Structures are given as structure tokens and as C-alpha cells.
Amino acid sequence: MEYHPLTEKIQNILKENGFEFETFEHEPVRTSEEASKLRHGYKIEQGAKSIIVRVKKSGEGKSFAMFVLQGNKKFDKEKLKNNFGLTDVRFATEEEVFKITDGVLLGGVPPFGNLFGLPVYVDYGLLENERIVFNAGDKSFSIGMKTVDYVSAVNPTKGDIV
DSSP, X not given: OOOOHHHHHHHHHXXXXXXXXXXXXXXXXXXXXXXXXXXXXXXXXXXEEEEXXXXXXXXXXXXXXXXXXXXXXXXXXXXXXXXXXXXXXXXXXXXXXXXXXXXXXXXXXXXXXXXXXXXXXXXXHHHTSSEEEEEEEETTEEEEEEHHHHXXXXXXXXXXXX
16 A cells, blocks of 8 residues: 555654654544554554644744644643643644645644644643554554654653643
8 A cells, every 4th residue: 555655754763763663554544533443552542643733822923833632632722822822723724734744634644743844742641651653644554652752753842732
């Protein structure tokens, strides 16, 4: 099966850094619930859900950022505003996500916003897991890895977002 080139790029980054990881090929999924049923050995709480959001800080223009949280959680707009000094928060549209990620479809966006020039914010709850799993650029391809290695690779801002 042919995947988005990002799947290979992410694997190469992980290999170059000597990170241990495993891959899963599965039916296309869009939601964390669907994905959790196909990723054996992982719970939905270990799923790293990536959400691209248009944000605005006081005195600054609008920009995009990535928020990463557990697959069974939803982010809290008010917490995002209060904890990160944002004045406006809205989900990126499907078209905006497609453009920002160079063609990755919703449901396939990996928690590597740094690869798209986006600041990445990760929820403390996700970091409590020893391992995480996520779609890696394609709705049919997932990667499981140690959380500590993910943090090392992405260097996200940590915070309370759910």
C-alpha cells in the first residue's frame, strides 16, 4: 500500500534518533475510537489525537498551532485561552489542514506539528502514558513509541488543555 510520504519521513526521524517504535497497518480510520480498536496492545488513552487550531494571542495576528491530547479526551477552549494567553481559538478547516500538512487528510495528522512549522502543545494527561500511538500521516498507518522519545523528537510545550 502506498502512504503519504510523511509516514516514511517520521519513521526516518525515529530511526535516526535510535528510538524504538512499532508500526501498524490497518483499515482507514478517522476517529480515535476507530483507531483504538485496531491498535492491539494500546488503549484509547494512549492514542495521541492531533488537532490543528487557528489561534490568536493578544496583540498578535492569527496563526495555527497543534494541540495533542489523549484519544478519549476533548480540549477545552477556555483552558487553552487561559493557560496559553490566547484570545481566539477555532478548529482549522479541512481545507486548511490539507494545505498546512501538504495533503494529509483529517484522521491521519500525526502529532509532529514541528514538521509543518507549527508550535506543538501536549496535554499532561497524554504524557502520563509510558507509550503512545498515533496515525502517522495516513489514516491507515500508525506508529507506537515511548512517550519520552516523542517528547524528545518534538519538544512540545506541555500544559493542561483538557
